[in-house]
Amino acid sequence: MLMHTDRMGATAGSEAGRQGQPAVQLDGVTKRFGNSVALHEAWLKIQPGEFMTLLGPSGCGKTTLLNLVAGFLEADGGEIFIEGTLVTETPAHQREIGIVFQNYALFPHMSVANNIAYGLKTRGIDRKQIARRVDEALALVRLDGFGDRKPRQLSGGQQQRVALARALVIKPKVLLLDEPFSALDKNLRGSMQVELKQIQRELGVTTIFVTHDQGEALSMSDRIAVMSAGRIRQIAAPGDVYRRPADRFVASFVGNVNVLAGRLVERRGEVATVSVGDMRLEVPAAPLAKLAIGDDVDVFIRPEHLAVTSGRTPGSLCGTVTTQVFQGDHIDLYIDITGVARAPVLLRAPGIAALSSCPAGADVGLTVGSDDVVAFPPEAREP
């Protein structure tokens, strides 16, 4: 495996790193389809070797962005750079990009080996070297000996490996992955994710990964760009996107979250204090800059940051357990807190103790055991 890494892994990414250029840079890239704006002034810098995920619901512009980087679409505004070179007008076949599609798009009339060799043939590489590099690529994706098969004779997971090998064998400047796991069944998806991440890290290839699955995004990425309605909402490491979402869209799209009605009590520099019922919580002040003291706010709390207290402690919330869902390693409690939350609040209790201590109908106290609470202005006030 390591030997292949040495040969295949000398990707252009590391060269660009020496020059100090981002592997991919988007400067205010805009794309319109008719009257609708598919991508609105996207600014993005991806570092060499980085695994960048574009995360968002369908129609958020993530695939448009991918197609713009690949050169399948022309930008209506802004500039795209790959390794410091302006490529906005460069046709796709001169961009030296590897792409893996959702449906793999293997050439059905060619053998696996010829699929992988395709990009090498277009580069006019001699036969012997092609054969050697195809074998290396097959070994990299653990498909040694499958070269003579036709794509239709392979399973979904194997087809995906071939697609990956075909994209990587040309030593692309950037690897683009367009929802590559969505056609795989759940078990296979997990193992392919681990494998892809491993290969990506070994080769050090700059990767842009498009997905609508927040779990995939959180587990695989170096950084995530969360997108919605043609705009990039936040670019940050997975942990930061989860703990410090930039707006209410990011907060509710990434992970589960409870929205509680609160009130702005105090603001001191970077930190603001909000009250939810009798409870007082400290949140980042920046998103609340436009509000006055005493205004309504929405407080976002993750299910695993809530804890059940025994009895009534001052400064806790009171509620009634409506439903208890046993999940194996933890228990989901849905708790009705009248006046604070419209829907029952989800609480994730680790272990199985809550199974007996918090039956449905029990009155419980709730506390927040984390600093990772954020608050945003109520929906109508958001620009």
Next chain:
Amino acid sequence: MIKRPFLGWFVSPAGLVALGLTAAMAAVFQFSLRVYIPGSLDVGGFTLQNFAAMLRPLYALAFWNTILLCFETAASTLILAYPLAYALVRTRSSAVRSFILIAAVTPLFLGEVVRTYSWMIVLGNNGFLNTLLVKLGFVERPVQMMFTAGGVIAALVHVTMPIMVIMLAAGLSHIDRNCEKAAESLGAGPIRVFLTITLPLSMPGIVAGFSTAFAWTFSAFATPQLIGGGRVSTVSTLIYQLGFSSFNFPFAASLSIIGLALSLAVIALLKQATRPLERLASAT
């Protein structure tokens, strides 16, 4: 088993037609094995002589000419129809799509005789094309187009165009566009993408369209008869002459049987060739 109460009724008209067709074919086959009695519409006993006579140069040549004509027609249609079908499938403008579809399919709705006569008007020595060529000074005297194989092919291409466009378009629309995009990302320019991906993947459509055009041309009668004017002899015009001028029904019938067998053989051959053709095109 699901009960389909009306299935029998629904199938019966088509069944009757099929039955009639089979009976007619059986009759033709029966005739092809009979002895021709000159001057009589009745036929004699059974013989294989009719089939032996077909080996004579005159008839063998007619077969050869017909196959050649069919190939030339099908090939010309393919070359003319491919860009049309490609544009039909790939254009984003619905106006362009409608225009191509209407222009390509209209010939289907013209009667064979009407269509052939309009070609005679176009191709004649004082026809539209010659008048135009002479007026524009490309030629001094009218070019002979009527009563030539070229004229017949031009008119036959018109006939086979619609089915070719439809079959090619069906084949092209099944191609996964991501395959072309993948090839592009791997460094293939537009021409290379077309030759190595689009063309081989459209081979099923090409073979289907080509075989159909071939079979239609093989059985075409009015066009070679009227535009060829007796100087372009095909199997079908020969059958007509033998059957309805000489009233040699047995020989006409045996010609029909061999013609049918031959066109079926060619279609089967073309179908067999799909895979190798795909491989050939992708080997570049």
